[in-house]
Amino acid sequence: MHQFRNDYSEGAAPEMLDALIRTNGEQAPGYGVDPYCEHAADLIREACAQPDAFVQFIPGGTAANAVCISAFTEDFEGPILAADAHPTAHETGAIEACGRRILATRDALGILTPAEVERMHRDSIAGGCHCTRPAMLYFSNTSEFGHVYTRAEFDALCDVAERLDLAVYVDGARMASALAAPGGDLTLEHVTERADAFTLGGTKAGMLFGEALVVNPRSKRGRRAIERIPYLVKRGGHMTAKGRLMGVQYGAAFTRAADGSLPYLSHAARANECACLLARGLEDAGFEPYVHTNGNQQFFWFEPDDAARITEACGAEVTPALDPAGRGRVLLRFVTSWTCRPEHVEELMGFIAAL
Amino acid sequence: MHQFRNDYSEGAAPEMLDALIRTNGEQAPGYGVDPYCEHAADLIREACAQPDAFVQFIPGGTAANAVCISAFTEDFEGPILAADAHPTAHETGAIEACGRRILATRDALGILTPAEVERMHRDSIAGGCHCTRPAMLYFSNTSEFGHVYTRAEFDALCDVAERLDLAVYVDGARMASALAAPGGDLTLEHVTERADAFTLGGTKAGMLFGEALVVNPRSKRGRRAIERIPYLVKRGGHMTAKGRLMGVQYGAAFTRAADGSLPYLSHAARANECACLLARGLEDAGFEPYVHTNGNQQFFWFEPDDAARITEACGAEVTPALDPAGRGRVLLRFVTSWTCRPEHVEELMGFIAAL
Amino acid sequence: MHQFRNDYSEGAAPEMLDALIRTNGEQAPGYGVDPYCEHAADLIREACAQPDAFVQFIPGGTAANAVCISAFTEDFEGPILAADAHPTAHETGAIEACGRRILATRDALGILTPAEVERMHRDSIAGGCHCTRPAMLYFSNTSEFGHVYTRAEFDALCDVAERLDLAVYVDGARMASALAAPGGDLTLEHVTERADAFTLGGTKAGMLFGEALVVNPRSKRGRRAIERIPYLVKRGGHMTAKGRLMGVQYGAAFTRAADGSLPYLSHAARANECACLLARGLEDAGFEPYVHTNGNQQFFWFEPDDAARITEACGAEVTPALDPAGRGRVLLRFVTSWTCRPEHVEELMGFIAAL
């Protein structure tokens, strides 16, 4: 059966693979200082409608978070984020390995809210040099539990950040899915306009590997980060020798197709459609979601026995969470990628119906 | 007016000061490898009834926490502790500066509970190498909000730690107060018997400075920590050149007086008595405590105006906390030290009554 | 003109590229826990003649060094290495970012010698906890300046390490070149037999990216490192989501061709031949090498004007070094890869002859 384990189960989507094959024999300078990376950065700046944005390609998402958070903070500063965010949940202390302390809020469902940002900021600042100084907000879009931030939510976070002089960093490991989510009202241009930094994840959007870290040079913080990033990338061991591989793939992903669409987004749109189809199917069948979302990750509650069988069949992963109904149900995560097709969803729904 | 700001407002208690003066001119080897430190360590081992305990003197409490937590963990491991503990609240990321990630539970009031330890452990272990591996429990006694752990609470934490193969480290910056708390049933011998490591804080117990870190060599973890600690102390910049100063003071604090009492505990007992007197007075006057405690830190809720005046008068500090009654009250911390006398408390109560 | 800038200018060698294309559409679990990685590890173990070796794929060389050095050391320990080694020269403090102090010897030409290892060890140990404790040797083969260690040199280092209880780690970013160097007498089996850990570099041997870190489980140190490595890889941000890409490529590189040869070594042999051809040509033309080597990196001294023109033409990089002749000559590095052919060397020699 088609696997719904995650969105990095396959290799590269056709455009990216073709570009890699086509350029394979060419000689180019190493470490990302090559024409492919330059061209890809230009295409990204164009898609973002920000001609002076700084673009750095980084091979993985945890690496991108560690670099960006380090770049925007001093040694004794940290990011405010929701307790269930990726850096607290699944990075084995990668941010702390950079000597940074995370300021985790008590937000429910891993969705960062202005109220908790304000409380955390107030309590930290009150302690002066006895507390880690807040320097930035971190949230991922889509979030760890699949939430797609609305424009209003995003703006509210940017507003509070502006008021408190905090940078805004959006971890976009699944930004393609967020931007392509049916009904979503947040655009790439708007994210670029308001965030200080964000990533356009490639690994989960049909590339072999790669995250594009985009930084806005308009603020003093942003300019400092831009100066720091190349050094931090190298120091962190994230400077890809054959850096042009990311340039080649991003170049393909951000070159408009004949119909004007960006492959980066159209692959995500297909994945989202399948995920929404699955979510509707599960809800119709009486299963309860963790949050309602149109992104490519869907979390649903199952009885333990069913969960085990579903996991075995389609790779859906168990996610640690407490059943709010107190019934001991298990939370399963289903993820779709650009390879998923409606018939895969139907097959899975058939399997679940037959349990 | 006498200040209730904290328990490190004054210099040294008489026994400690006298000992420092008496030995001032003697020449001794540096860095804590001297007869005074050796003798003091012997006295501490005797008081703990553990002849083979390892004792390391460290100048401050944050340093002791950073050293001990580093000593008991691997780079990718961390301590489980309550979200409001000292390392999360008031150490500016000192643990993270050692590259360690803290695993903070959702326990209320900063009091660590076995249930939350188990949940945190289960979720972390489930993630394998994608999550920080839990290696130890950390809690302070008295706690950040003044709680004195009972023997039953302490044993329950030791039990869960044993079951999950976690080390137990008790931050004893205020251990003297905890052990001398009226009605307390936890003894130094019992702490030594069950914990893998703990500190006997000196700074808040009448010394100029110093924490004695005591480590139990019975476990493999403990033996590894013992080998690591001297290096970590030096690497952290915590190796006091005139290390014998701590030996001299601890020697005085743990030399029994004519009546058989330990100065280390009798000073704390006096401080606790005054704190309890204050707590009773405030409760009688209708003020509400944050937690009920017999230690030397008392936290009470006040209307903002009153709080400002009390702070100005006696140095009581505002502590960030949300009024559970939703009335916007402010939480004040009152701390007594070995210099506090009942008449100081009466003076303060008179002031508060006249507000 | 063909570029001699480095050995990571191109994409993947044919076997690796074909394997990537062939497996592109398959779904596999992420993070290197997949059948491709498992199979590749088996092939590597076979080539090393060590059935129980631990194999971890890591995307880059600096990352592999940081992980392996961290894995084999405690926080307060460090590797002994020659002052001009890669971690001191070109990693922007990646090892120090892990909190480790490097113990750099005064060896000339970046070639580690037993005498300097012994001196550094003796002086460090004499300082007890006031000095970083030596825990391992690090050297790269080929070295930063292209030296190919002989079996005798390698054994002498292993002997001193054994006597001093130090682990031996060989950075093999260019191990393929070292093992395939004409006249070289060091074999993969012998390296495996005596070193505690080494890498088999892929990036500079015809893969898109990847280093295979091989660890010997026979020693206590090795077993501790093996337990630590997966966590350190994740914590360092080096856990490749589509980890199977490295498995696929290493699988191809270590699958014997029809003639029984390993693509991993035969590509390197071709690169070495071209480099030796170039070296002979340059020496015949009267240019002086930095060291004599049969590896794929050649360093020669040139007058500044010539150096500038050569760099412009073929990408040879200037390497900081003091002209021993005191004539202000510039040191150029020429590197060949699996794409280099004799006619490329001839073209370059023609260019130089015409200067």
Next chain:
Amino acid sequence: MHQFRNDYSEGAAPEMLDALIRTNGEQAPGYGVDPYCEHAADLIREACAQPDAFVQFIPGGTAANAVCISAFTEDFEGPILAADAHPTAHETGAIEACGRRILATRDALGILTPAEVERMHRDSIAGGCHCTRPAMLYFSNTSEFGHVYTRAEFDALCDVAERLDLAVYVDGARMASALAAPGGDLTLEHVTERADAFTLGGTKAGMLFGEALVVNPRSKRGRRAIERIPYLVKRGGHMTAKGRLMGVQYGAAFTRAADGSLPYLSHAARANECACLLARGLEDAGFEPYVHTNGNQQFFWFEPDDAARITEACGAEVTPALDPAGRGRVLLRFVTSWTCRPEHVEELMGFIAAL
């Protein structure tokens, strides 16, 4: 026999001890925010003739180095220093524990020279983001081997630092000795005028503990460091709860005596006189010094047997160094403190004469 082991063998000099006793019972705010620290800082600013200097008291020398070097650098920057300086020789990786890489020159005798500074800077900058970026010079005065920098040497280092845009930090753990060295021409005012930061060591100048870190706010770097230092002090675990102890002692050390002298310097002058007396005696007796110096540390070569007896008698420590005469002699360090008197030196010389 009087011990010549080091200058931190005793407690506090009379002025400091008296001040501690006199103020022992007073209540003052913690963490160095108290009137004593404020007053002492004023006196230091006056002695330095720099009214706006920033002064931070830090309990120990390794801590002061770690804080100051961190404060003046970015994560990926480091200090240039001589290979035998204290941070490389005797701090167990304390600077690397802050994630900073040290750029060690090849200077002989641990004396930093402009030529090596320039070479190290040039090579590092040439590597761009692939190398640690040099940000500051570090040297101690007196140096690790007792050298007292002349005004000309100091100015030459400040000149090269200015030209290369590097900060200058002088580790003054023995600054009192350096400033009071007979024949020395470097003044406190001049150090203050040209260095970006320096310490006025207290521990080795008759205090129980404490280093005063003085930072010049005139440069952008200095202002950034000043903002960072309080946080780094706390994060490093170096925030002394009873911070006023350092204020009290520095207040006494920098309060002019009836004859107009500063106790800080007059104690050092006495120590220097005894050390010079010893050096003259040893040279007259035919022993060879490592370097000629008028500071309070003297290093001389001895035959191994004599060295062992001298060490046993007076505590002189063996220092790792290679006998330039190739005769296998041992280098001994003799250190005098404010308690040393000429008759102590005569006794030691008598002992040595009788060997």
